[in-house]
Amino acid sequence: MTADTSRPAGWLTLRRREALTGWLFVSPLTLGFAIFFVGPLVAVFGYSLTEWNLLTQQSSWVGMANYTDALTRNPDFWKVLKNSLVFAAGLVPLNIAMALGLALALARPFRGAIFFRTVFFAPMVTAAVAWAIVWRFLLQGESGAVNQALALIGIDGPNWLRSPEWAMAAVIVTRVLKTVGLNMILFIAALQSIPRDYEEAARLEGASALQIFRRITWPLLAPTTLVITVITVVGSLKVFDHIYLMTGGGPENGTLVLAYYIYEQGFEFFDVGYAAALAVILFGLILVLTLAQFALRGRSA
Incomplete structure (x- = not known):
């Protein structure tokens, strides 16, 4: 026992x-x-790896045929991929620059700082559907509030969301205004965690405000900047709601990005297998870009 x-x-x-x-x-x-x-x-x-029709519920094994079709036979895929990269290339630097500028202006306490932080963060807690619909009306042709305001100073604005030259830029700007508040808050938190002793010592040595930012503030913000960049890049490549509600991928497929293209293939053309292959490609693209950003950060550290 x-x-x-x-x-x-x-x-x-x-x-x-x-x-x-x-x-x-x-x-x-x-x-x-x-x-x-x-x-x-x-x-x-x-x-x-299958050819699966959502309507008939019939599926068959096709192996890598969906990937081969997307990468070698479908010219629309490369245009869609280009649109996604253009969207990310326009949104990410604009978002980060604007968020950093707002954080530098609002990080230190002053009368009204809380109010302005709330104003710039408020779009983050606003429903994306409501935000996109409101901006779709604001950016209409002659009846849109934006063009009416431009007309007061003698500028004839285009129909922003129906013009191939302006549609992508319009969606990027509205998306930045919607999401910049979160990055601003992250930058403010990082700025407030930097000891003031570094800045005071640099000022005693005669450093200018620009030198302090370049030599002290910006290097100390590097970890936060990496996190913000990764979040913003991933979000820009997954954008769907703004495209769906504001342009529907138009005009002339000029704003048709990969996430919306996946939705089209799966739920409008009911080709689930092909949509799944596109989703895997999107996942791989996001993974590669994320790892590349961490690798670049590791080299510069």
């Missing part, structure tokens, strides 16, 4: 008991991650 009862106690040492307790605590999160992330990711990759 003594030997039998001592065995479990010898096996369940303090270290193993602590490890088991830790795994029990993280098991809900791990299980949720497996069910809601890993599982769907594997399923999407499996769907991408």
